[in-house]
Amino acid sequence: MDYQALKRQYLDLAGQVVAKAARQGALAEAYLTAGEELNIEVRNQEVEALTTARDQGLGLRVIVDHRVGFAFTTDFSPAALELCVEQALANARMATPDEHNCLPARYHGYPQLDLWDPEITTTPLEKKIETTREIERQARAYDPRVKITESCSYSDSRYLVVLANSQGIAAAYHAANCGASTFVVAVENDESQTGFGLAYGLKFKNIDPVKVGREGAAKAVRMLGAKRINTQRAAVVFDPYVATNFLGVIAPALTADAVQKGKSLFRGRVGQQVAAPVINLIDDGRRPDGIASSPFDGEGVPTAHTVLIEKGVLKCFLYNTYTAARDGVSSTGNGARGSFKTTPEVGTTNFYIEAGSRTPEEIIKEIPRGLYVTEVMGMHTANPISGDFSVGATGIWIEKGELTTPVRGVAIAGNILGLLEAVDAVASDLTFFGATGAPTVRIASMTISG
Amino acid sequence: MLLPEEDLQAILQAALQQGGDFAEIFLERRRSTSIGCEEDKIERVTSGLDQGAGIRVIAGENTAYGYSNDLQRESLLATAQLVAGAVKGQPRQREIKFTRPPSRVEFTIKKRPDQVTVAEKVNLVRRANDAARAVDQRITQVTVGYGDVIQEVTIANSDGVLVDDERVRCRLVVNAVASDGRHIQTGYESAGGHQGWELFEQVNPEEQARLAARRAVMMLEARPAPAGKMPVVMAGEAGGTMIHEACGHGLEADLVQKQLSVYAGKKGQQVAADIVTVVDDPTIPGKYGSYRFDDEGTPGQKTVLIENGVLKEYMYDYLAARKEGRRSTGNGRRESYQDRPIPRMTNTYIAPGKDDAGAILRDTKRGLLVKRMGGGQVNTTNGDFVFDVAEGYLIQDGQIGPAVRGATLTGNGPEVLRIIDRVAGDLGFGLGICGKDGQGVPVGDAQPTIRIPELVVGGILDEEADK
Numbered sequence: 056m057d058y059q060a061l062k063r064q065y066l067d068l069a070g071q072v073v074a075k076a077a078r079q080g081a082l083a084e085a086y087l088t089a090g091e092e093l094n095i096e097v098r099n100q101e102v103e104a105l106t107t108a109r110d111q112g113l114g115l116r117v118i119v120d121h122r123v124g125f126a127f128t129t130d131f132s133p134a135a136l137e138l139c140v141e142q143a144l145a146n147a148r149m150a151t152p153d154e155h156n157c158l159p160a161r162y163h164g165y166p167q168l169d170l171w172d173p174e175i176t177t178t179p180l181e182k183k184i185e186t187t188r189e190i191e192r193q194a195r196a197y198d199p200r201v202k203i204t205e206s207c208s209y210s211d212s213r214y215l216v217v218l219a220n221s222q223g224i225a226a227a228y229h230a231a232n233c234g235a236s237t238f239v240v241a242v243e244n245d246e247s248q249t250g251f252g253l254a255y256g257l258k259f260k261n262i263d264p265v266k267v268g269r270e271g272a273a274k275a276v277r278m279l280g281a282k283r284i285n286t287q288r289a290a291v292v293f294d295p296y297v298a299t300n301f302l303g304v305i306a307p308a309l310t311a312d313a314v315q316k317g318k319s320l321f322r323g324r325v326g327q328q329v330a331a332p333v334i335n336l337i338d339d340g341r342r343p344d345g346i347a348s349s350p351f352d353g354e355g356v357p358t359a360h361t362v363l364i365e366k367g368v369l370k371c372f373l374y375n376t377y378t379a380a381r382d383g384v385s386s387t388g389n390g391a392r393g394s395f396k397t398t399p400e401v402g403t404t405n406f407y408i409e410a411g412s413r414t415p416e417e418i419i420k421e422i423p424r425g426l427y428v429t430e431v432m433g434m435h436t437a438n439p440i441s442g443d444f445s446v447g448a449t450g451i452w453i454e455k456g457e458l459t460t461p462v463r464g465v466a467i468a469g470n471i472l473g474l475l476e477a478v479d480a481v482a483s484d485l486t487f488f489g490a491t492g493a494p495t496v497r498i499a500s501m502t503i504s505g
Numbered sequence: 506m507l508l509p510e511e512d513l514q515a516i517l518q519a520a521l522q523q524g525g526d527f528a529e530i531f532l533e534r535r536r537s538t539s540i541g542c543e544e545d546k547i548e549r550v551t552s553g554l555d556q557g558a559g560i561r562v563i564a565g566e567n568t569a570y571g572y573s574n575d576l577q578r579e580s581l582l583a584t585a586q587l588v589a590g591a592v593k594g595q596p597r598q599r600e601i602k603f604t605r606p607p608s609r610v611e612f613t614i615k616k617r618p619d620q621v622t623v624a625e626k627v628n629l630v631r632r633a634n635d636a637a638r639a640v641d642q643r644i645t646q647v648t649v650g651y652g653d654v655i656q657e658v659t660i661a662n663s664d665g666v667l668v669d670d671e672r673v674r675c676r677l678v679v680n681a682v683a684s685d686g687r688h689i690q691t692g693y694e695s696a697g698g699h700q701g702w703e704l705f706e707q708v709n710p711e712e713q714a715r716l717a718a719r720r721a722v723m724m725l726e727a728r729p730a731p732a733g734k735m736p737v738v739m740a741g742e743a744g745g746t747m748i749h750e751a752c753g754h755g756l757e758a759d760l761v762q763k764q765l766s767v768y769a770g771k772k773g774q775q776v777a778a779d780i781v782t783v784v785d786d787p788t789i790p791g792k793y794g795s796y797r798f799d800d801e802g803t804p805g806q807k808t809v810l811i812e813n814g815v816l817k818e819y820m821y822d823y824l825a826a827r828k829e830g831r832r833s834t835g836n837g838r839r840e841s842y843q844d845r846p847i848p849r850m851t852n853t854y855i856a857p858g859k860d861d862a863g864a865i866l867r868d869t870k871r872g873l874l875v876k877r878m879g880g881g882q883v884n885t886t887n888g889d890f891v892f893d894v895a896e897g898y899l900i901q902d903g904q905i906g907p908a909v910r911g912a913t914l915t916g917n918g919p920e921v922l923r924i925i926d927r928v929a930g931d932l933g934f935g936l937g938i939c940g941k942d943g944q945g946v947p948v949g950d951a952q953p954t955i956r957i958p959e960l961v962v963g964g965i966l967d968e969e970a971d972k
Contacts, residue, residue, distance in 0.1 A: 436893030445913030466963020
């Protein structure tokens with residue numbers, strides 16, 4: 056696709072839809088996306104599946120007498136767009152008025168970000184297939200016990216985002232990202248264990264098939280021979296992937312939306328110590344090579360670098376335009392849209408715990424007895440409102456500062472606030488899994504149920 | 506019909522022009538409405554139109570897939586050509602003659618959601634909101650979500666299958682938050698089905714809302730769940746998350762064929778206690794996982810997966826079935842035109858037994874009673890699963906004791922199925938969205954009251970609870 060040409064064409068289209076709704080007395084905002092995707096799946100060195108796709112869609116938000124209405128369509132024919140405008144206006148009439156409903160005004164300039172790696176588009180399909188095959192070869196070569204490929208895939212996506220509103224915003228950008236992952240199974244005797252490796256980012260050259268393949272294999276192999284343990288209290292270390300899983304539970308509680316609606320365990324705690332002093336938590340919509348980086352958010356507000364927790368002290372929350380109006384502050388550029396099918400809510404961009412200075416080995420060395428957790432199951436059942444969580448866990452037992460035998464079938468439970476306070480060390484290995492990142496994190500003591 | 510027959514033929518021919526054994530087109534037009542209420546406000550009223558087509562070509566073990574939401578003939582031909590170019594094979598001309606397979610079951614939608622005004626839907630949401638808030642002063646927040654979808658599909662393939670279908674679903678979810686100033690807890694309740702507005706003839710929105718609110722308030726008074734191994738009684742009304750995770754996923758044929766399931770190669774073997782029978786059935790009218798045809802045009806069917814403890818059958822889609830030279834069980838499902846079909850569950854349940862639910866509880870001296878399950882997850886490769894207890898109680902001397910919060914049950918599918926020692930006759934359905942390979946599809950699940958003599962409860966140790 057010629058994204059420059061498409062940008063002009065769709066800015067024009069979005070402008071027309073906005074004008075149509077505005078003529079009927081509404082504030083209006085059109086958010087339009089169009090893009091292409093590629094996904095390659097390899098198994099046993101064969102391309103098992105190849106998917107190519109193109110899609111587009113437009114979401115229209117209108118505000119009439121402080122009431123919000125929304126409609127979306129993937130059909131850009133004049134009749135379908137006309138119907139979309141009518142439905143959005145009709146839906147607004149059903150909503151409850153709220154004086155804080157508003158649209159952002161025009162901004163002077165957006166951050167200049169490098170979001171388009173031409174190599175993602177110009178690299179031939181054959182080369183991408185070969186990269187995927189190489190990941191699988193590397194995983195298999197790592198250890199003969201790596202016998203099954205659950206999946207081994209490469210994917211990329213190239214897309215255009217256009218935003219126009221009746222307050223003067225007319226902006227667009229195009230971006231691309233790519234990634235690769237492998238899930239393999241190591242088999243010994245009657246036992247099977249899974250492991251994964253992955254890499255996602257904005258640059259094709261950063262996908263290292265050797266690293267992805269070997270990481271998946273190493274994680275599977277080291278779990279072979281896993282045993283159950285008895286219920287006890289001990290130190291717990293989360294590897295970066297497990298730590299990012301917990302960040303997913305914390306994220307909603309740090310949105311102004313949850314705070315205003317009384318659904319956040321951080322409500323009323325700005326300025327207070329909510330986590331151990333070793334924790335700095337950041338949301339950065341401009342981070343270089345951040346997969347969620349963009350010049351503006353889902354409402355046309357410039358993205359920002361926001362420090363949420365500094366040395367354990369809660370500094371602020373994340374805002375979109377509505378929640379900011381309600382608190383009388385400025386939006387932090389966190390008007391997040393899952394797709395053109397939804398209105399902008401408050402959400403994170405690149406969200407991470409800042410790295411500490413010591414290596415993971417150093418912080419593990421200080422543990423007399425504990426569990427190094429490498430995978431958790433059922434994280435989506437954790438309750439972001441109460442903060443209560445209870446998850447299945449697998450990992451490796453730590454004895455006298457050394458990783459010893461693999462452990463499976465245990466559960467760890469607690470409350471996320473207690474967990475944040477109990478962190479006593481953060482390592483230097485900040486790793487991103489998609490848009491969420493964390494280093495290795497150590498918890499002084501927790502219940503491990505076995 | 507979302508496209509004339511001759512266009513479907515031309516697109517399938519184009520998809521096969523570079524070779525390939527099988528081509529298929531899945532066209533979808535999805536109209537949806539959703540309403541969200543929070544803080545006593547109707548915050549969000551959304552209408553949407555999402556339409557598109559997915560084209561698939563299979564050659565040997567390889568699949569090429571492409572999708573687009575431009576449904577014009579020329580654009581779909583271009584997509585078909587793009588997909589065709591991704592497979593290697595011997596091109597051959599093939600005549601495609603369509604026949605329409607009969608459905609095994611007819612569903613009646615009494616009142617389509619597009620015949621109901623948005624005002625009426627908004628009113629339903631308000632009724633639920635008001636009812637939840639009236640339950641207790643400690644209810645601090647209520648979120649009510651209503652959603653309906655009318656999904657029209659046209660599915661055609663080079664074997665000559667042509668199916669037109671319409672799936673109608675309605676859903677109501679209520680989330681209540683309760684706070685006593687010290688603790689904050691939540692309660693959740695949902696209802697939905699492959700049904701129109703008549704869903705609300707059987708489901709009272711106020712009653713749903715009160716259930717959610719009462720659960721949130723009760724959780725404030727609940728004590729932290731104990732940790733460690735103990736007997737677990739799961740009530741018939743608890744939903745079927747456990748069976749969905751403990752064995753359902755492991756019986757999906759794609760995972761079995763890739764040796765990613767602990768149930769691989771075990772057909773004909775005893776994999777569960779002989780009082781355990783497990784069934785998957787999309788043909789039950791009105792359930793959330795019901796359909797007449799799956800997303801490949803195969804009629805839905807009732808499949809007995811485990812009968813009296815013996816593994817009888819796996820769940821197949823077209824591709825998995827073809828690999829074994831057999832027929833699909835009608836379990837090929839996809840989230841939308843953007844996704845390839847894969848074997849999925851529909852409505853999955855443990856069949857009712859002969860025991861009495863009350864007697865099972867009375868015969869259990871101590872343990873955990875699960876009255877409502879939440880979400881879950883499984884590692885199909887080794888069978889380890891986990892699920893969340895949304896409402897649970899301690900069992901003391903065969904009686905229901907105090908409520909507990911924050912419990913998670915973790916176990917191993919085959920181990921748990923083998924030790925189930927009691928199965929009652931009361932069957933209660935739950936509903937949810939099941940995720941697999943990044944695709945979410947509506948499912949139903951159920952079980953009667955059962956007892957598992959020993960399961961790991963992930964709570965916290967007493968020393969901590971006493972703090």
